[in-house]
Amino acid sequence: GAGVSQSPSNKVTEKGKDVELRCDPISGHTALYWYRQSLGQGLEFLIYFQGNSAPDKSGLPSDRFSAERTGGSVSTLTIQRTQQEDSAVYLCASSSIPGGELFFGEGSRLTVL
Amino acid sequence: AQRVTQPEKLLSVFKGAPVELKCNYSYSGSPELFWYVQYSRQRLQLLLRHISRESIKGFTADLNKGETSFHLKKPFAQEEDSAMYYCALSPPLNSGATNKLIFGTGTLLAVQP
Numbered sequence: 241g242a243g244v245s246q247s248p249s250n251k252v253t254e255k256g257k258d259v260e261l262r263c264d265p266i267s268g269h270t271a272l273y274w275y276r277q278s279l280g281q282g283l284e285f286l287i288y289f290q291g292n293s294a295p296d297k298s299g300l301p302s303d304r305f306s307a308e309r310t311g312g313s314v315s316t317l318t319i320q321r322t323q324q325e326d327s328a329v330y331l332c333a334s335s336s337i338p339g340g341e342l343f344f345g346e347g348s349r350l351t352v353l
Numbered sequence: 354a355q356r357v358t359q360p361e362k363l364l365s366v367f368k369g370a371p372v373e374l375k376c377n378y379s380y381s382g383s384p385e386l387f388w389y390v391q392y393s394r395q396r397l398q399l400l401l402r403h404i405s406r407e408s409i410k411g412f413t414a415d416l417n418k419g420e421t422s423f424h425l426k427k428p429f430a431q432e433e434d435s436a437m438y439y440c441a442l443s444p445p446l447n448s449g450a451t452n453k454l455i456f457g458t459g460t461l462l463a464v465q466p
Contacts, residue, residue, distance in 0.1 A: 243396075271452070273453065273454065275456070280362075280458070281458065282359075282439065282456055282457055282458030282459045283397075283439060283441075283456035283459070284456075285453055285454070285455055285456070288451055288452070288453040290451065290452065296451040296453055298453075299453075331397065333397075338446060338452040339385055339443055339445075339446045339452040341399045341402075342389075342397075342399065342454060343398075344396045344397040344398070345396070346396055
């Protein structure tokens, strides 16, 4: 595919369940970002992967959130024991160089009931 | 700490009127600054970045280091400019800091006919 691909596009879950969100970046892009988009909060930085460097996890809101990037490509964002306040659109973006233009996916909309 | 402030959640103007979307930043140094835009039902995408000094779709943004501002301007708004606009900041490439991009909360621009 030509762009960043995210799945699922929509996820409805019950409070307390775990969810996994997947991001397939543009091939060859070394930088990968996760953001959370919610009304009134804008785009909240979650985590940043750059090549083989240790990820910048400074934006993860709690220890229920984790992310990994396997083989420098696909990334998975995991939210454990979901809460209603986790409801948001989770956006993934990739970039070919540090500080370069970010290319965003369409997002995964998470609704926690 | 790096922070981006967009004081207006909504800006409504008439077609043909000038537009200024405000952005102020907090960063101890010379950051990289960007404007991203999200049109209805489209992905978030880069509009312009300050180092390019370009005019994209008639929009320009001037970095004012004294006022720590990077306001987005267009002399004559068009209906197709209606979208969500996000100002964003990242540390300079040679700073040694991770190149995560920090976004403001966004301003919804509505251009009335």
